[in-house]
Amino acid sequence: xxxxxxxxxxxxxxxxxxxxxxxxxxxxxxxxxxxxxxxxxxxxxxxxxxxxxxxxxxxxxxxxxxxxxxxxxxxxxxxxxxxxxxxxxxxxxxxxxxxxxxxxxxxxxxx
Amino acid sequence: xxxxxxxxxxxxxxxxxxxxxxxxxxxxxxxxxxxxxxxxxxxxxxxxxxxxxxxxxxxxxxxxxxxxxxxxxxxxxxxxxxxxxxxxxxxxxxxxxxxxxxxxxxxxxxxxxxxxxxxxxxxxxxxxxxxxxxxxxxxxxxxxxxxxxxxxxxxxxxxxxxxxxxxxxxxxxxxxxxxxxxxxxxxxxxxxxxxxxxxxxxxxxxxxxxxxxxxxxxxxxxxxxxxxxxxxxxxxxxxxxxxxxxxxxxxxxxxxxxxxxxxxxxxxxxxxxxxxxxxxxxxxxxxxxxxxxxxxxxxxxxxxxxxxxxxxxxxxxxxxxxxxxxxxxxxxxxxxxxxxxxxxxxxxxx
Numbered sequence: 106x107x108x109x110x111x112x113x114x115x116x117x118x119x120x121x122x123x124x125x126x127x128x129x130x131x132x133x134x135x136x137x138x139x140x141x142x143x144x145x146x147x148x149x150x151x152x153x154x155x156x157x158x159x160x161x162x163x164x165x166x167x168x169x170x171x172x173x174x175x176x177x178x179x180x181x182x183x184x185x186x187x188x189x190x191x192x193x194x195x196x197x198x199x200x201x202x203x204x205x206x207x208x209x210x211x212x213x214x215x216x
Numbered sequence: 217x218x219x220x221x222x223x224x225x226x227x228x229x230x231x232x233x234x235x236x237x238x239x240x241x242x243x244x245x246x247x248x249x250x251x252x253x254x255x256x257x258x259x260x261x262x263x264x265x266x267x268x269x270x271x272x273x274x275x276x277x278x279x280x281x282x283x284x285x286x287x288x289x290x291x292x293x294x295x296x297x298x299x300x301x302x303x304x305x306x307x308x309x310x311x312x313x314x315x316x317x318x319x320x321x322x323x324x325x326x327x328x329x330x331x332x333x334x335x336x337x338x339x340x341x342x343x344x345x346x347x348x349x350x351x352x353x354x355x356x357x358x359x360x361x362x363x364x365x366x367x368x369x370x371x372x373x374x375x376x377x378x379x380x381x382x383x384x385x386x387x388x389x390x391x392x393x394x395x396x397x398x399x400x401x402x403x404x405x406x407x408x409x410x411x412x413x414x415x416x417x418x419x420x421x422x423x424x425x426x427x428x429x430x431x432x433x434x435x436x437x438x439x440x441x442x443x444x445x446x447x448x449x450x451x452x453x454x455x456x457x458x459x460x461x462x463x464x465x466x467x468x469x470x471x472x473x474x475x476x477x478x479x480x481x482x483x484x485x486x487x488x489x490x491x492x493x494x495x496x497x498x499x500x501x502x503x504x505x506x507x508x509x510x511x512x513x514x515x516x517x518x519x520x521x522x523x524x525x526x527x528x529x530x531x532x533x534x535x536x537x538x539x540x541x542x543x544x545x546x547x548x549x550x551x552x553x554x555x556x557x558x559x560x561x562x563x564x565x566x
Contacts, residue, residue: 126279137283144225151224
């Protein structure tokens, strides 16, 4: 009956590769990232709801203040923020580098 | 980490798991059920694998099984991080932990972080708490009725006995944090129960819970189920719940031999585990589960010829049958994901 003393802790084997299930392991990682974000989103939604409910219960705001459709004025005021937000997201899809990498000329010139 | 964030996150993961159980699993199984019954009945594991394993639904199903469990234990709001933070804030009994480390654990037990719990269920003083919290959602469809499973099994264990008056000796092997032991103690309060587990943190938690429940007829000890330290032929009833599939084949055989040694003549052993499956599809799913959920020995248990092994050891009246973990479950027809719960009963000859 093989046995030995405890030698490891929970910190062990952190470098072991995760199992993969899709044709490209990147897909596994992207899905994991999406799920982690969805988890964060749910936790944030729960926090916001708690905050809203508390504000309403203490009569600091009315239910209508929170649930009413935003006015044209409000929407217009936030349109710039929305544009920036969208642009940042889309920029990540552009495939363009944000910093200069070495190209062949550089490598040739600086041997 | 705020406890409320932790709870909301765990609820979220559980809701994903329920969806996986009720929607994704049937979708994968449908591919198998689309075959004519006479074709299905002849399919073997490799046949199911060849038609199912490359389908997108199965790939997503498998990914989810692995990663929902990973999120549950190791995610941003995972069980391990939650308990570790709290443990670090509390005074911990280092002497107790050091003493526990002196106990020689089997190598197979230390080789894998079972159920994807970082560090396994034994290496930290709060490992038992994590295991207990995680076990509440192991069978997602049972929800709060998870306790039913153990209670129903305890009733089966004692079905032939006058429960409240019974004064026999029982050993609960691999008792974990005592979830399987407590219903037995409640149903047979005059019995004397020895409950053993390899994990010191689990044994500590089991003792606390028994005390809270005012159960004085249980003795909890850290021990290997293959080396119980019980005298020969002194036990009336030996039992285990979800232990066999966590041991390699050789250890299972040693375990059965040990129960045979300690049982009185005419004594009974009943184990609850995963073994009988409806078809090759179930086998395929649980071979995968064994790998994905870090329970590597489950797969070898499936391949074991239990009736033959038990007969060779000397057991008689061996009865192996499906076990319904809840009243509303019909094992053969159940459409959602569930473990292949199996009751494995036997007697030592009189």
